[in-house]
Amino acid sequence: MKVNIFLHESFSSMAEIIDGKAVAAQIGEEIRRDIEEFVKKGNRTPHLTAILVGEDPASQIYVNNKMKTATTVGITSCTKSLPADISEKELLDVIDELNNDPNVDGILVQLPVPEHINERNVCNAVAREKDVDGFSVYNVGRMSLDMDSLIPATPLGVIELMKRSNIETFGKNAVVVGRSKNVGMPIAMLMHADGRNETKGLDATITICHRFTPPKELAKYCSMADIIITATGVPGLITKEMVKPGACVIDVGITRITDPNTGKAKLVGDVDFEEVRQVAGWITPVPGGVGPMTVAMLMHNTFKAAKNLAKCE
């Protein structure tokens, strides 16, 4: 107990805010330089094609952001907008065409797809070597076996953000809150895996909490953790009392709420930021934390796919 109080005081100067936007910009600049080099050597400029089904405004914003960033790093891109009532078969045909197009390196189907289309079939239809979202059975299988693969951009962004912030993970206690297959599960896999293997796991002890973890137990696991990564979409889930003084808190949650004070819409994460920053050692803001990293790692994956495809030619 005394130790905790002592630590708390020594951290009372507030958490270091991890600037995801700055780190992502740095990564983008590195990728831009590397692509410039790659193209100078006579390779084709990497190309990313996004598929957007329907007219969900949030999806449109996400895809636009990705495409804008692609341009800044030197990846050419194109968005195929398809009607919301397209059949699954027609969508799979479009994917197949892109799979066979030698000028396309990365294919990204913006999720969610309309309900009449099976998301899993869509994810698996993307050619494994162009699967820059890493959602196919093949890439998930390889990642789960610590083999080199295309890893989903958000988990990869979380890992990269920690690495570049010099967060110690080896033998540390980490909690992942949320078990989604696109975010929580891959993060847990990469966090606990062996650093000597191809995916260069972070060798942390990992606890996976989820919707059926009783709140009291969630609080207990979090309070033991050197690192908390939360990806639930439940605003305010992680409070000050749950965080060990000095811990690193990574907030993957992103929820649009109406600000009770201003009446305006705003984006918030899972973490009670203003309170938790008073005890944590490091904390990511929302927005400006993990979000920009996702886009940066998508660029990383597209360039990786392009390099792999260039080798095969």
Place this chain on the structure above:
Amino acid sequence: MKVNIFLHESFSSMAEIIDGKAVAAQIGEEIRRDIEEFVKKGNRTPHLTAILVGEDPASQIYVNNKMKTATTVGITSCTKSLPADISEKELLDVIDELNNDPNVDGILVQLPVPEHINERNVCNAVAREKDVDGFSVYNVGRMSLDMDSLIPATPLGVIELMKRSNIETFGKNAVVVGRSKNVGMPIAMLMHADGRNETKGLDATITICHRFTPPKELAKYCSMADIIITATGVPGLITKEMVKPGACVIDVGITRITDPNTGKAKLVGDVDFEEVRQVAGWITPVPGGVGPMTVAMLMHNTFKAAKNLAKCE
């Protein structure tokens, strides 16, 4: 603290020993009846082929055990013994032949293979629908995504043993000690996954500990756990002090040691059985716990493969 002492006393009558041999026999009998039915309907008798490379005595015993059990449940089987100096290419050719043999439902390559052969290439060479060990990238990927698949026999056996012993898992705290890709990782995946999905996950909160988890932290996580599953091969790793009174302790470890009292060889698990049984609520012995379940679930997988292949014909 008082609660713990109270619980401890109420459990002082010693843990219930989970009889894996009896449960495995029960499962074997169910499979035998189902196969009888399957064959009566005009289907070919399920067939399992094992590949044994080299002359490791332990591997020979394992394979013999599996083949004997196959006979008792009505699965025909055959063991291909190959010389230790076979090349990887030649081994892959043998696997490919079996992949294309319409009379073979399950293919099992007994691990480990000699060092000059890449184990991963071998596991991936087995046709996904005949991969009764569930070690291929395809089946690992599907399992990790909670999709129906052939799941490695030991993890499946651990889950089945808990289900048939009526161990509560929903929202409970579980620890998996060991992160191997064939045992610890799949157990962690199935333990924490969503019960509403195809793999019918057990919805527990899961902590994965491993060689880099500091002993003090391992003890802490274990002492919070309602369920401890250990798969490390470190005899005596789990001691009485680490176990919460009433917890369920599943011992997947199996190590051959020399008994200090008798001077004879004997098999032991990771758990200090005599001590831990005094506090645990349930405990599996070694031998006679998880071991027989592995063999039973291999039969389950072979029959499952046979049913799937029969549907495709």
